[in-house]
Amino acid sequence: MKASIYTLLLCLTFIASAQIVSSRSNEVQVDLKSDLHASYAQIDWISPRLEYTNSEEKKLEIKANIMSTNPLESVTLHFKRKKDGEPIASRTAYIEDEHNTNFDLTLRMQDGDNWIEIVAKTTTGGITREYRNIKVGMDAIGDAVMADRQDYALLFGINKYDNWSDLVNPVFDVEAIGKELEERYGFKVEIITDANQDMVMTKLREYAQINYKPQDQLLIFFAGHGQYDDVFGEGFLVATNSLRNDVSKNSYISHNRIRSNINNIPCEHIFLTMDVCFGGTFDPLLASSRSAAYEETNDREYLVRKLSKKTRKYLTSGSKEYVSDGVAGSHSPFARNFIEALKSNGGDDRILILSEINAYMERLKSTPRFGAFGHDENGSDFVFIAR
Structure with a gap:
């Protein structure tokens, strides 16, 4: 030629x-x-x-x-x-x-x-x-990782509430996390602050309409108030306009609704993270860690294998309990450790995976829950590839 x-x-x-x-x-x-x-x-x-x-x-x-x-x-x-x-x-x-x-x-x-x-x-x-x-x-x-694959991050941080007490760190936390994801790992980041119920669901619908490629990844992060209802036996995200005494919980966003909507987003690899109270009630399943077989493969083979399996993983701050918002301007304990994990680059191979993030989270007094939901496949993972 x-x-x-x-x-x-x-x-x-x-x-x-x-x-x-x-x-x-x-x-x-x-x-x-x-x-x-x-x-x-x-x-x-x-x-x-x-x-x-x-x-x-x-x-x-x-x-x-x-x-x-x-x-x-x-x-x-x-x-x-x-x-x-x-x-x-x-x-x-x-x-x-x-x-x-x-x-x-x-x-x-x-x-x-x-x-x-x-x-x-x-x-x-x-x-x-x-x-x-x-x-x-x-x-x-x-047998190769696609050069034109794209990682997306949709981050929600809610500080101000109409009917609940305001928080000091969620917006600060998601802005810091977004900066690391964008600059260190090349994510396309969008941050939504002080969202009401309709804004949250509309934005999730918008991300469900993206034409994702097979190896694209989507990280969704919620930071703000959360609540658990003993009668319904379910956890809820609290939007900026959620009512304080809403017995029917119609002004809240149920974990069940979040789970179903996110599971149906046509992206093969999704990682949901929630820094909210009672976040651990999201799902009872526990995720597996990185396979020991990784030591027998090179980085490219590992990435190809992981990016070929459908991923639906979640990480929440704490289980069925209240978690700390932290001191103003110093990040919540959950966000601080999450940011530390991102800054580690995943070590010498510059590939950060979920089990490595979990190792940082296990240091917290309120132990986060790490698991799978929806159409997750065994052996799947969510990978952060450092520049």
Whole structure:
């Protein structure tokens, strides 16, 4: 095929970024003719984030931030059909800021293997090379993580109530969690504050109408008041307009309704988290932890296996009890530990899974409940892939 069909689309834009993450594909070379104490640029891949991915689309967005302590001499992107082959197309970044630059462009690819290489050289002779391999075509879908998969987060935080006492931390908590999910894990985040009953259900309906891809994930988080009714034998979420003495509970949002509506959202992988009182009454089932078989597989194989199983998992603060809202401006105990888990990046493999989050939660005095609901499949998981 002629090289001309591999055209670079869109213009290159340059955006500074303070986040630095080194990939396992990173290769560092030293020019011995230069300073032996050369420093090396670091490349933060935004898209695609994983070393080996798959795409059904012929056009794929490539985004990467390049940062260096010493001035950058050159930064070049090569498009290849083989990792060690000759470039079919190349693009050199214009370095406006000598310590930072950015690639933001779209590549048109062909079926099979497509290799993207970024080479960053500093003025002291340090050379950093990083690769991404994208397989294109239906034949490759079964054994690769899709490059165009998307993680979503819908976060509800309610501080102000018409008929209940106001809280101090739910909005603060979901804003902090949303920031970690967006910046650290690349989630598309939406935060809804002080929602009434209709706003909550309307927003859930909106997310049920998204055209999710098979490996997309959805995290739903509720923070606010919760209540348990001994007569109905059921827990409820309290909306901003819920009545204090509502015997019929028509102004509340029942766990049963939440469970049913979320279970029917057409996203294969859903994780529901509730930092509310009596949240543990949501479901009696307990979830399994990460399989020991993970040690026998690489990261990509593990992700493919987990993202092929339908996920309906939940995590609640406490069980059938009241839980603390915390001190103003310092997060609730549940949110604080959840944020700590997110900041851990999941360890060296940079894959955070639910059993690792649960390990942080077990430190709390009021032990959270961790379980499954609806159409959950055995062996499923919800994964947070750090950039």
